[in-house]
Amino acid sequence: MSLHKIWLVLKREYLTRVKSKSFIIATALTPLALVAFIGIVVYISISESEVEKRIGILDNTNVLVERLVDINETRYFDVSDIHEDSLRADVLDGDLDGFIILNDQVISESQSPTLIYGGSGGLSFISAVRSDLREAVREEKLSRENVSDNIREIFETRTGLEAVKLTEEGESEDNTLFASALGFILGLMIFMGIFIYGSLLMRSVIEEKTNRVLEVIASSVKPIELMFGKLFGVLAMALTQFSIWIVFYIGLSIAAAPVAGMIMEAQMSNIPDEAAQAAASSFDPSSLEQMVVDPMVFVNFLIFFFLGFMIYSAVFAAIGAAVETEQDSQQFMLPVGLPIFVGYFLNTKVMEAPDSGLSLFVSLFPLTAPINMITRIAASQVPFWQIIVSILLMILTFLGIMWLAAKIYRVGILMYGKKPSFKELGKWIKQS
Numbered sequence: 326m327s328l329h330k331i332w333l334v335l336k337r338e339y340l341t342r343v344k345s346k347s348f349i350i351a352t353a354l355t356p357l358a359l360v361a362f363i364g365i366v367v368y369i370s371i372s373e374s375e376v377e378k379r380i381g382i383l384d385n386t387n388v389l390v391e392r393l394v395d396i397n398e399t400r401y402f403d404v405s406d407i408h409e410d411s412l413r414a415d416v417l418d419g420d421l422d423g424f425i426i427l428n429d430q431v432i433s434e435s436q437s438p439t440l441i442y443g444g445s446g447g448l449s450f451i452s453a454v455r456s457d458l459r460e461a462v463r464e465e466k467l468s469r470e471n472v473s474d475n476i477r478e479i480f481e482t483r484t485g486l487e488a489v490k491l492t493e494e495g496e497s498e499d500n501t502l503f504a505s506a507l508g509f510i511l512g513l514m515i516f517m518g519i520f521i522y523g524s525l526l527m528r529s530v531i532e533e534k535t536n537r538v539l540e541v542i543a544s545s546v547k548p549i550e551l552m553f554g555k556l557f558g559v560l561a562m563a564l565t566q567f568s569i570w571i572v573f574y575i576g577l578s579i580a581a582a583p584v585a586g587m588i589m590e591a592q593m594s595n596i597p598d599e600a601a602q603a604a605a606s607s608f609d610p611s612s613l614e615q616m617v618v619d620p621m622v623f624v625n626f627l628i629f630f631f632l633g634f635m636i637y638s639a640v641f642a643a644i645g646a647a648v649e650t651e652q653d654s655q656q657f658m659l660p661v662g663l664p665i666f667v668g669y670f671l672n673t674k675v676m677e678a679p680d681s682g683l684s685l686f687v688s689l690f691p692l693t694a695p696i697n698m699i700t701r702i703a704a705s706q707v708p709f710w711q712i713i714v715s716i717l718l719m720i721l722t723f724l725g726i727m728w729l730a731a732k733i734y735r736v737g738i739l740m741y742g743k744k745p746s747f748k749e750l751g752k753w754i755k756q757s
Contacts (some may be wrong), residue, residue: 326549327546327547329486329570330545330546331550331553331554331557332445333546333552334546334553334554334555334558335551335553335554335555335557335558335560335561336558337554338554338558338559338561338562339558339561340556342559342562343523343562343565344679348413348562348566350373350572351566352566352569355570356570356574356577359574359577360577362752366380377399377400378400378422378423378442378450379400379402379421379422380400380401380402380422380423380425380440380442380454380583381401381402381404381407381412381421381422381423381424381470382394382402382403382404382423382425382427383404383405383407383409383412383424383425383426383427384403384405384427385405385426385427385429386427386429386431386432386465387405388465389390389427389431389432389461389462389465390403390405390427390459390677391487392461392464392465393457393458393461393627394459395603396460396461397457397633400457404424404462409426411442412424412437413441414619416442416443417443419443419444421443422443422444423440423441423443424440424441424442425438425439425440425441425454425458426438426439426441430461431462432465432466434468434598435462440454440460440528441546441692447614453518462736467480468519468711476613478737480679481700484717486595486647490553490682496559497717497734500584501704504703504704504705505676505677505679505700505703505704506676507622507703507704508675508676508699508700508701508702508703508704509561509628509672509676509700509747510680511699511700511703512668512675512696513669513672513696513698514626514670515626515630515695515696515699516668516669516696518563518567518630518634519630519633519634519637519638519663519665520637520665520679521696522560522562522563522634522638523634523637523638523640524576524641524725525559525643526556526638526641526642526645527641527642527645527651527654528557528645528651529555529559529645529649530642530645531645531648531654534646534649534737534738535649535650536644547643547672547733548731548734548737549731549734550623551732551734551738552639552642552727552734554640556639556644558588558637560631560638561635563634563712573708577635600689608679612742618732621708622699622702622703624693625698625702626699627697628696628716629716629719630695632695632720632723633665633694633695633696634695634714635723635727636691636692636695636719637661637662638641638721638729639723639726639730640661640726641661642734643729643730643733643734643737644657644658644661646733646734646737646738646748647733647737647745647753648737648744648745653744655692656746657747664690664692665692665693665696665711666686667693668687668693668694668695668696669696669699671683671687671693671697671742672696672697672700673696675687675688675700675704676700676704677702679700679704679705679707680701680705680753682688684697684701685711688700688701688711688715689711689714689715689718690718691715691718691719691722691723691730692726694715694718698715729754732735732753732754733753733754736753736756737753
């Protein structure tokens with residue numbers, strides 16, 4: 326096997342891909358789409374165009390309307406002196422967003438009040454009204470029972486939990502939620518990367534086989550050299566694209582920090598001083614420390630992405646060499662992709678219980694380890710020996726799959742006019 330020839334194939338595959346319009350467009354549009362998405366989210370969150378819905382209170386209790394107005398005076402107002410039929414007409418005409426009918430049974434018998442509204446309503450709107458009604462009815466019931474302020478305070482007290490993680494280095498703030506979410510996202514990135522770039526490699530092989538390009542190349546290099554060159558060429562392209570996106574993300578984060586500060590300052594100026602002080606006092610600077618990520622997490626991410634990509638891309642390359650059209654490849658995709666799909670669907674279980682027996686198994690099993698082990702590493706302290714065993718098993722699996730894939734590749738690139746089956750692939754492996 327000639328490293329020089331592998332390098333030539335790698336260079337050709339890499340330059341062909343990075344100079345293509347699809348690569349340039351995808352590399353440019355992905356961060357722009359991210360910026361657009363963030364911009365839309367920020368715009369929606371700070372937009373003041375949405376007017377608060379006005380809800381009339383048809384109160385037969387003569388007490389709840391005051392409590393509701395105290396809760397939100399811009400949303401609720403008293404319409405007890407207006408007939409229900411007139412209110413319904415106002416709702417239909419669009420003059421009123423809705424109205425609530427209240428009676429004594431709402432307080433004495435915990436009867437559900439009736440909200441009559443027009444338009445689309447929306448889950449958040451109905452949920453907010455329901456929450457306000459619960460608070461108003463609860464306060465009225467407590468008042469009627471002459472419950473003291475001390476008892477009310479006890480009733481409303483919520484006990485929190487301060488979690489401290491004990492490690493060999495000492496105590497540290499618990500960051501389970503952030504770490505688990507990070508692990509899941511990294512696993513998802515590996516899952517998507519394997520399929521996106523693996524499928525790209527498969528299509529590349531199919532196109533070159535269809536155009537008879539592989540016949541010309543195969544006359545100069547061995548199939549195993551051709552396969553390694555194409556694998557590493559696509560991998561280099563993937564790392565190039567990731568690097569551009571990472572640099573863009575870092576630059577965006579640096580540039581967005583002062584903008585975010587200006588937006589927060591503008592938002593704080595629009596709320597009462599007491600609320601602003603409460604929001605400022607509730608901010609805990611130590612919460613930012615919980616979001617500090619061990620650099621080894623990203624090192625392991627690159628290792629497991631590399632190994633996972635090599636394992637599955639070898640299979641994708643073999644499939645591409647065996648078939649003549651993408652439609653023919655579909656019969657192989659489900660059994661080939663099933664293990665990594667299982668790993669993806671089990672990743673939530675791994676995130677919830679990273680030290681369970683199931684999590685240990687799927688993080689050591691080579692075909693699911695690329696996704697599940699990185700989630701465990703980010704979410705918990707995985708013993709070093711387990712990481713090493715997982716990596717070694719993946720390397721051995723890659724060598725075995727590469728050996729089989731090379732046999733299929735050697736025969737497949739020169740085979741035309743026949744739609745292969747799994748049985749046929751087995752014959753190719755034996756005869757080569």
